[in-house]
Amino acid sequence: QKEVEQDPGPLSVPEGAIVSLNCTYSNSAFQYFMWYRQYSRKGPELLMYTYSSGNKEDGRFTAQVDKSSKYISLFIRDSQPSDSATYLCAMRGGVQGAQKLVFGQGTRLTINP
Amino acid sequence: SQTIHQWPATLVQPVGSPLSLECTVEGTSNPNLYWYRQAAGRGLQLLFYSVGIGQISSEVPQNLSASRPQDRQFILSSKKLLLSDSGFYLCAWSLGPNNQPQHFGDGTRLSIL
Numbered sequence: 001q002k003e004v005e006q007d008p009g010p011l012s013v014p015e016g017a018i019v020s021l022n023c024t025y026s027n028s029a030f031q032y033f034m035w036y037r038q039y040s041r042k043g044p045e046l047l048m049y050t051y052s053s054g055n056k057e058d059g060r061f062t063a064q065v066d067k068s069s070k071y072i073s074l075f076i077r078d079s080q081p082s083d084s085a086t087y088l089c090a091m092r093g094g095v096q097g098a099q100k101l102v103f104g105q106g107t108r109l110t111i112n113p
Numbered sequence: 114s115q116t117i118h119q120w121p122a123t124l125v126q127p128v129g130s131p132l133s134l135e136c137t138v139e140g141t142s143n144p145n146l147y148w149y150r151q152a153a154g155r156g157l158q159l160l161f162y163s164v165g166i167g168q169i170s171s172e173v174p175q176n177l178s179a180s181r182p183q184d185r186q187f188i189l190s191s192k193k194l195l196l197s198d199s200g201f202y203l204c205a206w207s208l209g210p211n212n213q214p215q216h217f218g219d220g221t222r223l224s225i226l
Contacts, residue, residue, distance in 0.1 A: 004156070034214055043119075043203050043217035044157070088156065100172065101215060103156035 003027050006089055006104025015113050019076040023089035023104045026070065030091040030102070033065050035074045038086045038106065047087075048074065079111045115140035119204050119218035127226055132177075132191040134221050136204030139185065144206040146187040147215060148179055151201040163187060164209060199225045 006023045013019055021035075032051055036044035048063040050056045056063045062075040072091075076083055089104040116139045126132060138144050145164055149157040159172045161179035169179050176195050180188045187204055201222050205215040 006156075032214075036217075041220075041222070043205075043219045046214050046216060049214045090157075100159050100162070101157070105156040 001026055003102045004089065004091065004104045007107055008105050010108040010110060012110045012112060013079060015079060015081060015111055017079050017111075019079050019083070019109060019111075021074040021076075021087050021089075021107050021109070023072050023091075024070055025072075025091060025102075027091075027093075027102070028067075028070070029093045032092045033063070033072050034090040034101070035061075035063055036088040036090060037083075038088060040085075044088055081111045081113050084110045115144075115206070115216070117204060117206055117216060117218040119202075119221055121221060122219065123222045123224075125224045125226060126194055128196055129193050132189070132194050132198070132223070134189040134202055134204075134223075136187040136189075136218060137185055138206045141185070141206070141208065143184060143209065145209040145215075146181060147205040147207075148187065148189050149203040149205065149217075151203060151220075157203065161189070194225050196225050199223055 004023055004025045035048040037047050038044040050063050050065050053065045053067045060077045064073040086106040086108045088106045090101045092099045092101050119136050147162045148160040150160055151157045161169055161171055163169050163181045166181055177191050201220050203217050203220045205217045207213045207215045
């Protein structure tokens with residue numbers, strides 16, 4: 001079993017739709033959760049960074065963490081064609097310093113005008 | 114603000130040739146530095162990380178090595194490339210020792226012929 005599972009998609013939705021992206025994980029030691037957006041032939045760009053359970057909102061993006069279910073989500077409201085990219089979830093434990101991030105395999109998202 | 118540079122962006126090398134990929138970070142001191150490899154349709158795999166000059170930790174045994182000759186410089190090398198070394202190589206940095214997120218460069222796409 002992989003430590004982090006993410007549906008690779010592809011996911012295609014019309015412009016303006018609400019998008020839900022999800023990851024599940026098996027390691028209860030994970031405490032920090034991230035979502036990265038990656039455009040083709042570019043490096044991942046940090047979108048959201050959350051600690052432990054709860055919600056975090058930044059503009060059109062909302063990250064949710066449910067540690068009891070080992071489940072994290074990223075919601076995109078009013079989706080735009082520019083949101084078309086691969087979205088990667090990542091997580092790590094709580095030990096300070098350099099830490100290995102464990103990534104999902106990424107979900108490819110297309111927003112259709 | 115901090116920036117990260119990787120070069121070259123694209124590289125085509127014959128099997129058995131040497132490799133040197135360079136990554137530099139600007140705008141911060143004593144960052145944690147990381148090398149990842151991303152295979153097509155898969156998540157990122159951590160190869161090496163460094164918490165300081167000359168300090169390298171390897172995550173997986175392989176044909177590659179890393180060095181950190183200066184505070185903000187991280188180099189990925191190989192003496193003899195294999196076909197299996199093809200991939201997208203990403204450098205990342207984070208502030209240490211607190212639990213700060215990692216930020217990625219735009220990567221080097223390496224093709225071995």
